[in-house]
Amino acid sequence: MELYELSITFEKEISPLREREIESVMAMSNGYIGTRNSLEEYYPGCDPASFIANLYVKAPGDEFNFLPKIPDWTRIKIFVENEPLNLAGREIIKNSRYIDFTTGTIERNWQSKDEQGRITTVKIIKYISLATKNELGKLLVITPENYTGNIRVITGIDCDSADFGHLLNMNRESDRFAFVQMKTKYSERELKMFHKSSLNGKHKYNIENSYSGSFEEFEWHSELGREYKIKSLCTVNRSPETNFDESMARHATRWKQRWDDSAILIKGNVYDQKLVNFATYHLINAGEFSGNDCSIPARSLSGEAYKGHVFWDTEMYLLPFYILTNPEVARALLMYRYNTLDGARQNAINEGFKGASYAWESTDTGLEEAPEAAILPDGQVIPILSGMHENHISSDIAYTVWKYWEITGDDDFLMDYGAEILFETARYCECLLKKGNDGLYHINSVIGPDEYHELVDDNAYTNYLVRNNFDVAVKAKQKMNIEDEETKRWNHYKNNIYSGLNPKTGLYEQFKGFYNLEYVNLKDYEPRTVPMDIILGREKTQKTQVIKQADVLMFMFLFGERFSREELAVNYDFYELRCSHGSSLSPSIHSITAARAGKTREAYEYFLKNARIDIGNEFGNASGGVHIAAMGGTWMAIVMGFAGLYYDENGFRFDPHLPDEWDSIEFSLKWKGKRKDIYIDRKGIIAS
Amino acid sequence: MTEKVLLPLDGSEASLKAFIPAKSIAGLLGLTLYILHVCDEELSRRELVEKLCIKPEELECFVISRRTGSPEAAILEESRNSSYIVMGTHGSTCDESLRMGSTTEEVIEKSLKPVLLIKPDTCLNVVNGQWIPHRALIPLNGAPGSAQALAPAMRILAKTAAQIELLHIFREKTEPIVEEGSFSAPYYEDYPQHEWPSWSKEFIKRFCPVMENRNNIKMSVSTSRGDPAEQITAFAEKNSNDFIAIAWHGTMSQFRAMTLKKVLSDSNCPIMLIRINYEM
Known part of the structure; x- marks a missing residue:
């Protein structure tokens, strides 16, 4: 597929109001390390931050685990004749930042003129390597356009932005490179960051170490019009590297490969192409080295919001992208769930159940990290019940394990790891069932995806996913030639769980009693800038049919191949009217x-x-980090919505519905290890 | 140039109500108190002091000045060199049943300087002869313009260690604010336990950059829903706020500044008005 060269650019010199959003949307990551794209010289209002995906900390008294900010490796200070070069009090000729989709790098082009009329051009390129997990690079190019004179650059690792409440600076130093060593205060985990730079041409070199950081200092007499390049490689928890050019080339090659496998080409609408590129950029970055001992948090590694906690978002909104474009990443992400099974088992025990109950908010242990209460800005304290009652997450993970196997045919994973997840979650599901007088099994007091309605009975989504959990657990046992009491029970359950479907209308009732709630015409509240539960109040919202998000429609999406267009349309028409998209x-x-x-x-x-x-x-x-699940949603909306992809273990098919704004779409999928290139326009579909 | 606090007095009891707040702000910030009296009659220094009921021995650093002509014009001219204007809503010729006198109205409409308004019935938290605000309310609608109330108010409040409560009020059936850099309550609230702390943090960072490295200032963000004037007065009453700072658009004409008019009418604490400067 042709590499589409569209970039996303922020032209503003600096916008103190929006700077933190820009830092998030242009953040870099490789799934193991994430860094916000802050202006390198730092200004008040900037929020530089880097995170390591599995470095969770918790101090005595903290309510939950979270990812702390580690030192900032992007810091650069430039001095021309000892005057700092910055955006304050200078004539800024240009200062733009953009994501280069051809190389997977972030580039800044900055040119300013000082009071003496000296014009300096600065280019900074940064990347977090997709090729080598621990490698971070930055290239600084300085050109004195109309002068000769002394230039000094300080580049290195800044500790001031790190979370010293949870990290301890060990004050180690080296005379060969900038070096910071820290350890977590309460868990004895170590963090080492090395920073080694080189500059073409004659120069003085020095290393400055202090509690605030470790920096390399270059000073030289610059010549008119000459480009000076400082190439810096930072390594995290790995010995220092010096070959910047090779590192950058390896990153660019891997990026091109990932982009080629993942990009979607939309013909006919440049703006939409930009939106998709933006989503794809973050999806590729978030996934590459994620998994196994960590997963992708709700705001990826692009900001502090959501504390690095992992939700169902990963399986439901991100895994489809990875399963279908980079199954190795998908496998690693599912391995994270396997590796946190012990935590999930403990959660189940804490609930008084057997099996495995995955945490609604998960970190490195798999133990539940959702707080018990939250304080709203109107002062109201509300209980947070998701951790205990949003049980569907375990079956969501089981669903994804099976989908992964269907698409990849990765029997080794299924047999060695996935099956255990399916069995343990099925065992947990057994504990949720209550047999009713109607002879069917019911699940009471749960929260479905629509979190406006808590502790409801027979949430259609939960019931459907639990039914599927039993179904795939049975199938896995059959594949392993196991037939035991569990198989019989699960077979029985899956066929006898209450569904909420009214065969006459084709409607699923979202939960028992939903139809009796007050209907609210959401259009009466438009235009609206805040969620409906804030407008109506929490208690009132629970008494209405106003829903927070797709619930019935969510399982109809997940199991799309089982529903006709008419069946889907009936439920869409009913629930879309009631959905407030909170x-x-x-x-x-x-x-x-x-x-x-x-x-x-x-x-x-x-x-x-x-x-x-x-x-x-x-x-x-976006200031607290990007909504990475929405990025996955963008990709799914095109591939599964407009292209109309449906799949199961037997194969895939398309039922396209291209919007009028697009002429064609083009993308690739991995199916059972083989790449399929898909081209769809109004005349038809070409799969090659 | 020495910074000053401008205090227009006309000799009435109503205007004199602004004396203690003006003196206190000058004292807190180390500014000169500039007392301005506008009248056409010739007055000796002693007569002027007596007419305005001032006790010079209570004042550390002050200037007293008499001008002739239009009071509005004189105040506005002097305000150009002032950091704050502190004045009563009413003077000797004003009917107290009105919201404010014409002089005050013209000053608040035309001056870009912060104006602290003191009504005849304003309750002042006075300790040892000093007005010390303890709990300030600053309503912000999420537009950067409304945040212009913060800097002049914070300069005073930082000295009094007051609790500062930012109140973001949203209304139903309202279009999103289109002003660049606006930040209103989140449309999406994925998980309230994370969304609101994160939103509050950004709200403060965005609109209160003066908070940077000011750990001694106690600030919190609250939200409420409904008519802004009702919410502001209800919040102030509930939380015993003794100071309100509001940025406004600068016209009191009919059907404009409805929120401000109602807050002025219903609140009984000092209210600082900051006219939004669109060239900032």
């Missing part, structure tokens, strides 16, 4: 289900609503 997880699923129901116009509107969540800056809450 979650960023909602618009993408509505885009997909609308497209599958043949409502392409609505699907396109939801597509835009979802894809703009961060980049459109309509709401400004």
